[in-house]
Amino acid sequence: MLIRPRHNDFKIIGLYTGKVVIGLAMLMTVxxxxxxxxxxxxxAIDFLIAIGACLSFGLASEIACQTTQDLRWSHxxxxxxxxxxxATVLGAIPHGLSGHFGSFIDAMxxxxxxxxxxxxxxxxDLDHISNxxxxxxxxxxxxxxxxxIVVALTFLFRGSAGAYKMYVGEGKDERLLPxxxxxxxxxxxxxxxYLAVGSLALWIAGVAIGQSPLRSLLxxxxxFMGAWSTGGFAPQSYNTFYYHxxxxxxxxxxxxxxxxxxxxxxxxxxxxxxxELWKDIEIISFTATLTIAMIIATAGLMQLGVYTDSVAxxxxxxxxxxxxxxxxxxxxxxxRTFVRQxxxxxxxxxxxxMAIGASACSTAGGFKGIRMGILVTAVIQEIRRMILxxxxxxxxxxxxxxxxxxxxxxxxxxxxxxLSYIATYSIGTLVGVFYGYDLMDSxxxxxSAGSNTGLSCGLTSPSMPTAMKSVxxxxxxxxxxxxxxxxALTGYMVAWGHGR
Amino acid sequence: xxSTTLVENATGWNGRIIxxxxxxxxxxxxxxxxxxxxxxxxxxxxxxxxxxxATEGYNGGQAIWLSxxxxxxxxxxxxxxxxxxxxxxxGVFNAACADHGGDMDIxxxxxxxxxxxxxxxxxxxxxxxxLAASLVLSSVFLFWxxxxxxxxxx
Numbered sequence: 310m311l312i313r314p315r316h317n318d319f320k321i322i323g324l325y326t327g328k329v330v331i332g333l334a335m336l337m338t339v340x341x342x343x344x345x346x347x348x349x350x351x352x353a354i355d356f357l358i359a360i361g362a363c364l365s366f367g368l369a370s371e372i373a374c375q376t377t378q379d380l381r382w383s384h385x386x387x388x389x390x391x392x393x394x395x396a397t398v399l400g401a402i403p404h405g406l407s408g409h410f411g412s413f414i415d416a417m418x419x420x421x422x423x424x425x426x427x428x429x430x431x432x433x434d435l436d437h438i439s440n441x442x443x444x445x446x447x448x449x450x451x452x453x454x455x456x457x458i459v460v461a462l463t464f465l466f467r468g469s470a471g472a473y474k475m476y477v478g479e480g481k482d483e484r485l486l487p488x489x490x491x492x493x494x495x496x497x498x499x500x501x502x503y504l505a506v507g508s509l510a511l512w513i514a515g516v517a518i519g520q521s522p523l524r525s526l527l528x529x530x531x532x533f534m535g536a537w538s539t540g541g542f543a544p545q546s547y548n549t550f551y552y553h554x555x556x557x558x559x560x561x562x563x564x565x566x567x568x569x570x571x572x573x574x575x576x577x578x579x580x581x582x583x584x585e586l587w588k589d590i591e592i593i594s595f596t597a598t599l600t601i602a603m604i605i606a607t608a609g610l611m612q613l614g615v616y617t618d619s620v621a622x623x624x625x626x627x628x629x630x631x632x633x634x635x636x637x638x639x640x641x642x643x644x645r646t647f648v649r650q651x652x653x654x655x656x657x658x659x660x661x662x663m664a665i666g667a668s669a670c671s672t673a674g675g676f677k678g679i680r681m682g683i684l685v686t687a688v689i690q691e692i693r694r695m696i697l698x699x700x701x702x703x704x705x706x707x708x709x710x711x712x713x714x715x716x717x718x719x720x721x722x723x724x725x726x727x728l729s730y731i732a733t734y735s736i737g738t739l740v741g742v743f744y745g746y747d748l749m750d751s752x753x754x755x756x757s758a759g760s761n762t763g764l765s766c767g768l769t770s771p772s773m774p775t776a777m778k779s780v781x782x783x784x785x786x787x788x789x790x791x792x793x794x795x796x797a798l799t800g801y802m803v804a805w806g807h808g809r
Numbered sequence: 810x811x812s813t814t815l816v817e818n819a820t821g822w823n824g825r826i827i828x829x830x831x832x833x834x835x836x837x838x839x840x841x842x843x844x845x846x847x848x849x850x851x852x853x854x855x856x857x858x859x860x861x862x863a864t865e866g867y868n869g870g871q872a873i874w875l876s877x878x879x880x881x882x883x884x885x886x887x888x889x890x891x892x893x894x895x896x897x898x899x900g901v902f903n904a905a906c907a908d909h910g911g912d913m914d915i916x917x918x919x920x921x922x923x924x925x926x927x928x929x930x931x932x933x934x935x936x937x938x939x940l941a942a943s944l945v946l947s948s949v950f951l952f953w954x955x956x957x958x959x960x961x962x963x
Binding site: 349350351354355357358360361362364365368369371372375406408409410411433434435436437438439440518519520521524545546547550551552553555615616617618620621622624625641642643645646649650770771772 | 816817818820837838839840844847849851869870872887888889905907912914931932934940942943944945952954
């Protein structure tokens with residue numbers, strides 16, 4: 310029997326959603342400060358409107374929903390998904406007011422793409438937008454990579470026992486430290502330290518390739534945010550192709566790969582356990598699947614003779630593959646080049662990389678390496694069972710931070726999430742084909758949206774049907790939160806309508 | 810010649826001399842005696858959204874490799890504050906340039922400034938300023954109420 314949510318349940322959801330939205334308003338002060346310092350007065354007003362709207366909503370929610378009751382698991386999951394939705398609507402105000410979007414749903418598409426670190430975009434005339442709006446785009450994706458809830462936990466929560474439930478609702482479940490709020494702060498510590506180092510490296514590279522110091526600094530920060538969060542946004546419409554520099558590309562690849570690591574792995578390395586890098590199932594899985602995807606893509610490119618020079622072939626292929634597999638979405642080729650030059654086989658290599666994605670509890674999307682590793686380990690276990698005598702007891706171990714024995718529950722949980730991703734990719738592909746797009750194009754962009762990658766073969770555009778934009782928004786949302794929170798929100802809405 | 814035509818049939822145009830017209834955007838990135846610039850031939854090449862154009866799709870253009878002397882002829886590069894120079898480029902199109910790591914580019918031998926760019930004036934919309942002020946005031950009021958509600962609970 311479904312139990313209808315009570316008044317107090319909504320108060321809890323409203324209270325914590327309000328807090329998250331207040332956190333969003335605090336974030337908007339960064340682009341506001343940039344707009345004021347660079348004399349971008351119109352965007353400054355747009356950000357003031359958005360900040361006022363967020364604060365009004367957040368404070369009104371807090372006033373109306375005062376409660377001392379702590380969260381249950383269902384609350385944590387629903388708050389995570391609902392606050393992402395509200396933050397998308399309110400976060401899209403500066404986008405919508407900029408005049409660079411065909412509709413507000415396009416603005417919401419870009420904001421959801423930013424939060425979910427996808428990188429697909431519908432913004433038009435990107436090359437003429439203000440620096441402050443560019444800062445907001447990249448800040449969204451940087452914060453989205455760590456998680457909006459993680460931001461709120463870091464700055465706005467004090468010792469709530471229910472905080473962990475919201476943290477899990479955002480698709481993360483690893484505690485770096487015993488306290489979840491300290492875990493959230495540790496995630497920020499790691500991210501800010503890398504921001505400083507990564508931006509400095511890109512800044513130096515930017516000046517070396519002929520950018521002015523100020524533009525280079527801004528581009529360095531934004532490109533770092535896009536790479537580290539595996540978001541894929543870049544300040545120019547040419548994406549990272551704009552820089553025409555192998556040094557810039559190598560730095561980007563390093564940031565993308567490091568950004569796609571599990572935060573728990575980062576913490577282990579920070580605390581001196583460097584051997585984790587060679588033992589962790591996610592790293593082994595990532596290396597193996599990246600190699601396979603690269604072989605497929607190389608075969609496709611060689612078959613069609615796209616690059617006559619082997620260095621050029623390796624440079625282009627590896628950059629797009631690293632970008633795809635870390636689910637970043639940076640590109641050094643035009644979107645349509647995938648279709649017009651790379652061809653189906655190379656595209657399949659990229660699709661495979663995007664679908665699998667990188668690490669769990671990271672900024673990346675896709676199935677995640679840990680689940681691929683678990684499923685492959687389960688297959689090995691089954692093969693061993695078949696080969697060995699019936700009386701033997703087969704124990705299969707896997708290593709992620711600690712060494713564990715593989716059990717059925719772990720395999721089932723991994724399989725459930727992988728199947729959910731496959732279903733999401735399939736739905737997106739079907740919708741694309743329904744609207745008359747080519748099957749391969751539909752598959753490519755659907756996997757890109759569902760795995761929060763952001764590479765496109767040209768299908769995603771402001772002129773695509775509104776229903777398809779909405780489906781992609783849902784896919785990005787579901788993929789980033791790894792489904793459970795959205796299932797919980799849907800269940801809550803059903804229970805509200807039909808429960809007793 | 811448009812950038813869309815080049816991207817859609819890159820192999821067909823590979824190695825051919827082409828002419829290409831569009832707005833110089835971003836900046837010039839000088840590398841020794843040569844430089845990179847980017848030229849957009851999209852719907853915004855004569856008037857950007859910031860200058861008042863309607864939304865008409867994505868940006869589109871080509872990367873141009875040319876001598877730094879030619880690149881210095883460009884005065885305005887398109888961005889938020891400027892409408893960039895409208896330039897006509899003539900050069901060799903490369904679908905996957907071996908000299909530049911497989912980049913699709915045009916090695917330009919000529920650059921002609923068709924129309925000089927200009928700064929873009931951004932007018933402040935008063936109704937938006939009033940809305941912003943109202944929302945900020947409303948936030949201050951709600952903050953005051955929240956503090957009172959909290960202090961009563963304590």
